[in-house]
Amino acid sequence: MMASGLVNLLAGRKIRTVFLPVSGEETELRDAGARLMVYLPDRPYWLLVVLRQVACLLDRNGGRLSVLILSRSSASWIWRSLQKLVKKESFLGGVRLAPSDLPCSSLAALMLRDWECTVSLKKQALEEEQVSGIQPEGMTKKELDVLVDSLAGQAIQEQARQRGVSHKTLYVQRRSGLKKMAHPMLYEKTPLVKNKQKGPLPSGTVSPLSPFEREFVHAIHNRQVYPVFQPIVDGGIQLKGLEILARWERNGQIMQPAEFLPQIRSGYAWRLLTALMLQEAICGINQYRGAYYFSVNIPAAISGSESLIEMIKQLSTRLINPFWTDRLVLEISESLNLLDRHESRFLITQLQHLGYRVMLDDCFSRSSVYFPVRAVRFNDYKLDRKVVEDAQYEPHALALIKSLAFYCDLTGSHCVAEGIDSREKLSLLRASGVHLFQGYSISQPVFKFELAQMIADLKKRETVQPIA
Structure with missing residues (x-):
């Protein structure tokens, strides 16, 4: 649905668009100058699935991709996770990030211009860490895989049998992955309190971003x-x-x-x-x-x-x-x-x-x-x-x-x-x-x-x- 909406924003601009399946880990973009736009959902399962797919695409295309990620998640958390998911950090040089809930006019303008002129994901993440004082740990591939399978409903015992590792190892990986998902800036989209107060929130509070x-x-x-x-x-x-x-x-x-x-x-x-x-x-x-x-x-x-x-x-x-x-x-x-x-x-x-x-x-x-x-x-x-x-x-x-x-x-x-x-x-x-x-x-x-x-x-x- 999100992909269709983005394509509609480009309607009448004579820009060829191609949909990539979420499960298509073998996908390689061969078109010179191809640009990839990725919507990173809020729901944990799809967030992790799509993030894993982005890492696979970057690896398979040797970092030659120009990627714009649309997400309400923390730039720092996405950066630190992709650092651990791709083979080389240099593959992330063409990755940019923008909020997925920008006004339609702003999203359309961003997609139509050369987004490589915008700040890189790395720079945005480092600025975020400097200002927030928080440097999250990135999600490793093993942690991501066990979390994706667990969120899909697969029992740890079944995962252990398929991977040939102990239950304890997978429990540890799932636990560490869940801790990393609890990065305080990852879920600022939702108010932390029911009663919304006017004016600035108390100092030190992680306030939700509108x-x-x-x-x-x-x-x-x-x-x-x-x-x-x-x-x-x-x-x-x-x-x-x-x-x-x-x-x-x-x-x-x-x-x-x-x-x-x-x-x-x-x-x-x-x-x-x-x-x-x-x-x-x-x-x-x-x-x-x-x-x-x-x-x-x-x-x-x-x-x-x-x-x-x-x-x-x-x-x-x-x-x-x-x-x-x-x-x-x-x-x-x-x-x-x-x-x-x-x-x-x-x-x-x-x-x-x-x-x-x-x-x-x-x-x-x-x-x-x-x-x-x-x-x-x-x-x-x-x-x-x-x-x-x-x-x-x-x-x-x-x-x-x-x-x-x-x-x-x-x-x-x-x-x-x-x-x-x-x-x-x-x-x-x-x-x-x-x-x-x-x-x-x-x-x-x-x-x-x-x-x-x-x-x-x-x-x-x-x-x-x-x-x-």
Whole structure:
């Protein structure tokens, strides 16, 4: 049924399609440029049967196949299992993976273009392991065979007689195979609890990935989710830092964070996105030799996760100069209630002890929980764009901004204002004691390849009158 559906997506494209039987272990694809698309089902029996068939096809075709596996299973588990099932790891070079529940339009686009341009199964699996902190054991051929026969209803005694081995050997193989099938990311398609709660799940929980989240994760692996950079300048338009923001090119449309981030609940998806942004920050710090800081937003869902600190420490080993850790700024939203999040408070303190700067984002926003400066001392504070907007005509908002700017002066912190979209706003906030500024009238977010030109343009504008 799945194969027929995939063929229907290609209808009218003049692409010749051939169905391969699941049981056809002798199949060899002789057509030059043949591409194999495989649906890996969720049900354990068919998952294992099809996985075994994929390994056989790769072996018999000497690794010359370009294979796209459609599955909701873990990339890491599939990779580690195929490693043990094929004769040579090099046979896996042409294997790719995509979620089987991608929208039809995305699946059709993936099938029609050259999927060899997408990230390999190996790279996707290694990224998954780095972010999740889990490296599964792959399924061996003996374990797979005994599990397939057991799931088909064949008794261990009958299998032992056919294979000429002891019952104990097969019991051990079946048990070890079942343990490997229990990889925590293999069955994220099903909720772990009956009562679905809104908002992010507790830190450390293996949360189920929704179809949207699997599409999002796939987009991150294939760099369809990508970073853009918005400059942060002082009153003379001298560049001091850059905030890294995410964009998603989905079905030919560029999506803003507000369009997709509210639908993300899985801790794994958040960690993967954060890892991508942190990697870009480290690259930027190295590229500009520590001249500018790069800031990354830390999602509330993982703000108390120990794996976050390990991820940051591991990525920071790539810094050319270990003293550039203060060039990495981590933004924590003020909407996070730190009184109820001991883990988050501890994480912030740890990060500061390691030399990183931590910024309180969205200060005085409409969704503000409270101002947590007694619970945690931050290195920098960023005003929410709404309070910046209101300061032009609301004395109370302006008083809040002045009080924060004065507090920052007393404590050696920086006060940053975002949402600067006019010369009048900049003048008002400079007069109120704000130190740094970010907004569209300074520069819109730019692509990575546009950074050098944007920095050059800002240097030309360094003046007492910052916005012409």
